[in-house]
Amino acid sequence: MKQLKLLHALLWLFTALPFTLFLSTASYAEDTPFRINFVTNYKSFQFKAQEELIKSSKAIMPGEIEALINDAMSAEISLGQKMFMLDAANAMASGYNHYHGGGKKLLRKINKLIKEELEKEKAKNAELMKWNDEERFLGNFVMKTREKEMAEKGLAPVIYPHWVHRIWFECKVCHQDIFIMKRWRNDITQAKIEAGQQCGKCHNGELAFGVKDNCDRCHLAGKPEADKLHNAKRVDHKAIKEVAKKVGAEWNFDKLPNGQLPVDRFGFIDWLNMKKVGVFKPIHSLNENYKPETRDNIILFESKSKAKNVLFSHDVHSSWIKCSSCHPEVFTKTLTNNVKMVRMSKGQYCGHCHGKVSFTFADCTRCHMQEKGVMVDGALLHKGKPKKKKKKKP
Numbered sequence: 001m002k003q004l005k006l007l008h009a010l011l012w013l014f015t016a017l018p019f020t021l022f023l024s025t026a027s028y029a030e031d032t033p034f035r036i037n038f039v040t041n042y043k044s045f046q047f048k049a050q051e052e053l054i055k056s057s058k059a060i061m062p063g064e065i066e067a068l069i070n071d072a073m074s075a076e077i078s079l080g081q082k083m084f085m086l087d088a089a090n091a092m093a094s095g096y097n098h099y100h101g102g103g104k105k106l107l108r109k110i111n112k113l114i115k116e117e118l119e120k121e122k123a124k125n126a127e128l129m130k131w132n133d134e135e136r137f138l139g140n141f142v143m144k145t146r147e148k149e150m151a152e153k154g155l156a157p158v159i160y161p162h163w164v165h166r167i168w169f170e171c172k173v174c175h176q177d178i179f180i181m182k183r184w185r186n187d188i189t190q191a192k193i194e195a196g197q198q199c200g201k202c203h204n205g206e207l208a209f210g211v212k213d214n215c216d217r218c219h220l221a222g223k224p225e226a227d228k229l230h231n232a233k234r235v236d237h238k239a240i241k242e243v244a245k246k247v248g249a250e251w252n253f254d255k256l257p258n259g260q261l262p263v264d265r266f267g268f269i270d271w272l273n274m275k276k277v278g279v280f281k282p283i284h285s286l287n288e289n290y291k292p293e294t295r296d297n298i299i300l301f302e303s304k305s306k307a308k309n310v311l312f313s314h315d316v317h318s319s320w321i322k323c324s325s326c327h328p329e330v331f332t333k334t335l336t337n338n339v340k341m342v343r344m345s346k347g348q349y350c351g352h353c354h355g356k357v358s359f360t361f362a363d364c365t366r367c368h369m370q371e372k373g374v375m376v377d378g379a380l381l382h383k384g385k386p387k388k389k390k391k392k393k394p
Helices: 002-016 033-043 047-055 061-072 079-100 104-124 126-135 147-152 162-168 190-194 224-230 237-247 271-276 314-318
Strands: 141-143 158-160 298-301 309-313 368-370
Touching (some): 033 047, 033 061, 047 079, 061 079, 061 104, 126 141, 158 224, 298 314, 309 314
Antiparallel strands (some): 141 158, 298 309
């Protein structure tokens, strides 16, 4: 039980706190100090400290990872908590494998368990496919891990419209300070929201409507009122403009072509073009003293197929998100990431966002635009993963 209590505390740490660690770890020191340090470093982006911790913990890490896996398999916890624990175990195993080697077996075990748990949930909740309509629009997702609890209270699941919030706020406003940018990690609860955490950072009755006595404002999944959140032709532009004015953003829907959101053939909104012509202007932070930081270097990815090369703009991406959203978890800070389309299709690398909240990588020409054989001044060349040298036969 001690370990389970500790992991529940760590879950809260990962999901509820921003950069500063407010919970004292002293009371858990006798249980597993490694996990406490691992989470502390993770939440405060102390990458050097994390590196040193992993390097100095070779002997205990396999046991720590196995213990975390065992706790994740408890029948007493929710799917969200289970997936979060397995994801945390995966992060530990990845670090162990990188610095010490021999972690591939653990990684395979964790990935197998993640796949099995998702398959179980899919089979158990086959009827939840009815939420597909709500989730088909860019970035929307239905919060359904606590559906049983909500049903007991006569509530439909919450539909969260990512695209609407993106009009008012840059991605960096919420990620990574308020929400980890990965589904299943945040363990969102009503109690946390009412305490001013997670959605409660804004939905406090001042910046945005409060959560008390406003259940029907969010618990909309499956209801006719939800149509305006996933039907581009039913968008309430006036309501969006009113909220934009309140939070300090802009929504100039009179500049929209034909008065409708520009959606490509795959159903994704053309955010860059809307921003360019001044349709919307989101805020950068909830902190009025915040100073945006961007990087302006570009990286040339040489295509190994007949498709043109890809010229990646750091400036475009860092204007939306913080560096910590991609580095070092999604991409290492080197030019040797083994980026492949098949991996992107599984949610890795560019697929972490593209195909979910940003245009799909299936739209090849949106990225493959750079002519082959043409170098770009100042561009860094992505080298990819170096090939292993074949051992010469004696």
